[in-house]
Amino acid sequence: MGGLAEHNCEVLLENTLKVSCMKIGVEEEPEIQAAVRVLLGGLGEDVNREGYKQNVNDIVEGALFPEAGLEDDKVGEAGGTGGIVIVRDLNLYSSCESCLLPFQVECHVGYVPSRQRVVGLSKLSRVADVFAKRLQDPQRMADEICLALQCSIEPTGVAVILECLHIHFPTLESTIVDPSQEGWKKVVVSSGSGVFENKEAGNDMWTEFFRLLKMKRLVADRIQKSISTGHWCPSQAPSISAIPSDMVSAVATILRTLGEDQLRKEVIGTPARFLNWLINFQTRDFKMKLDGFASKIWEPRKSDGDMKGNMKIHSELNLPLRSQCEHHLLPFYGVVHVGYFSAVGMTPIGKTILQSVVHFYGSKLQVQERLTKQIAETMAPLLGGDIIVVAEASHTCMLSRGVEKFGSSTVTIAVLGRFSTDPKARALFLESLPFTEL
């Protein structure tokens, strides 16, 4: 927590920002305008509910309970003094200050009680949530949670570890070239105060904190390394000419409405980065590219229809999927499984081609139901007409916006031709599906 001075406490605890509801007065092309309105609505829900308006002292005050420590004749640490108290595996989500996308946070908080009092456990979670529900950077969030708990509880020390996962949203070009590109960027950050101030390897408090977290995979070394990597957001700075300036102004207005200082150096490029990402899903001449690609490489296999007796089901499983939900402008990600009939002895269609189609339909504003149908309809004529497509995906709109259903996933299915009329064929394919961790 090195850089944060003590006088920050009061600001942090009382930071009831004046949130004003300003209207966007900028003219954009209607489609983009509608999209930004949806986004503003989504973010606006947060403004009214949590985050910037919350006051940490209000949360903690009234939840500090007297709890006797050890009696004088005993040597040790327990109860209201000295024994560490940890709440681990708190699922949070936050929004990246650099690109506005939500990111997932696994949060672990520990503190060492003093002054013969303990804090209600749920308050550790609520305070962490206050700082998560803002535009954030992982290290800053860890520092803010740590400082706020230190100032409000006044314990012997506070330790915070955040494991953050940011979706790595590839550009269209990079996915076509390299479909296997990793989907996530992970950083682990920590912050400590009091007895946790010093994070060097020799600090027994940190060593015990790690042991009690059962994070054997996580060593102090790696945390230090993560901290030093600096900027973590995988979004790319756009070429300035690519983004119309009135759109940038519109997104800047959103940030101002949220109570953000738009001139803060971490945030100043955010509107452009967000729009760069958004515009990737508006590329209209890409359809033509795919058509050209298809006519050159794919040979429709009409002859297959005459050989039904010798057909077997070929499965192409776990094709990576990334897309963007058109209702909330938020990413969803997962896998697609494709099944089709293939004549015995024939070479199945290449995985690369199927992956390209998945990326093509993923790379626009979508709903998962439509995406699944489009993949099936595009591939069907090239595969003899009989096809089954199953998509499994996690939707970040199910994490944020007050729903907060961590770990949930959505499955959709499209069946054409024989897969629709023959339950046995469908069953045979569905039984071949792997267990998926999303």
Added chain:
Amino acid sequence: MGGLAEHNCEVLLENTLKVSCMKIGVEEEPEIQAAVRVLLGGLGEDVNREGYKQNVNDIVEGALFPEAGLEDDKVGEAGGTGGIVIVRDLNLYSSCESCLLPFQVECHVGYVPSRQRVVGLSKLSRVADVFAKRLQDPQRMADEICLALQCSIEPTGVAVILECLHIHFPTLESTIVDPSQEGWKKVVVSSGSGVFENKEAGNDMWTEFFRLLKMKRLVADRIQKSISTGHWCPSQAPSISAIPSDMVSAVATILRTLGEDQLRKEVIGTPARFLNWLINFQTRDFKMKLDGFASKIWEPRKSDGDMKGNMKIHSELNLPLRSQCEHHLLPFYGVVHVGYFSAVGMTPIGKTILQSVVHFYGSKLQVQERLTKQIAETMAPLLGGDIIVVAEASHTCMLSRGVEKFGSSTVTIAVLGRFSTDPKARALFLESLPFTEL
């Protein structure tokens, strides 16, 4: 969904109950009164926020999006028609109508779109939440979610599966006798409408739903069996004389305030069952029982102090813990690990005795910090003064009350004597701790 007739739809969708805030005008002994006030506060938060006051039509209306189905020249199911859409692994919690304790729910919802429209995915979660945030029985909850979705979306069919976990809160007597008594009661229930109406083995729609849930362990047979077990709540009916009638009236008032029909046959015994469970934590003569028990069986091992050179750490891991949070009157559960020095060659103290002490301090209103300290302080004189106690627990108050942090757990530690002054001894014990699934 057999028993629910179509005319229930309107009632279910429009059920904006009149919730009045009535004051409890009953005189009880102050301690119990305070406890009931805390409970009312906790439940009251829910009344003002979600559950009884929510209207399913408000949630779904505006989230039905037109989505084209397959074109006329194609045979199959996809998009806005016929392809099943599933949202799986939604974590919910609900409150048992029989004993008022919260129970966990893993919810899986599927529907088959029709009329060329789909519903926003998060709405499936929100509708399920409306019916979870009431006093519930698993089968009734599944039927209500199913009926509400069928009536509001009007799809070809709806399928709902709920995996419910109810804490099995043992009585003091049963835990002392049998500390290994299983902590959870699990039931799986399902409900279907439209193409899912018939749950027999031959229904392809159910078969596919299961396959897409990847619930290979879950067969239709077992669901049918769970449904037929009837009453699932493990709370016990008390002997009438044991519960003061004014306390029963106080809890009945809480139910009325929530908008519940107190005369409904499932709820009529709830106040007595809840109080029976609460009173288990108020048994005051139990301390004496433990003291008598201890003086007979345990021999303080003072001689150990002279043999420090030949001592080794003995660990007793994973002692089951059940207790009740005094801030919210809600259960917490987990395991306790105890470490102490034992002279080489000496028989370690029996696991049964340690387990009895854990149960003794668990069987009252507690905070985890104090519980951990009390176990350490009670056992220390009998174990030569050097002891380390680590408690790991999940708190149901972290699930309910708006926090809803599923999967989080709390770790507390107490160290006495040598474990407090010797970091190496502490480290040796902490390294021996197993990975725990809570």
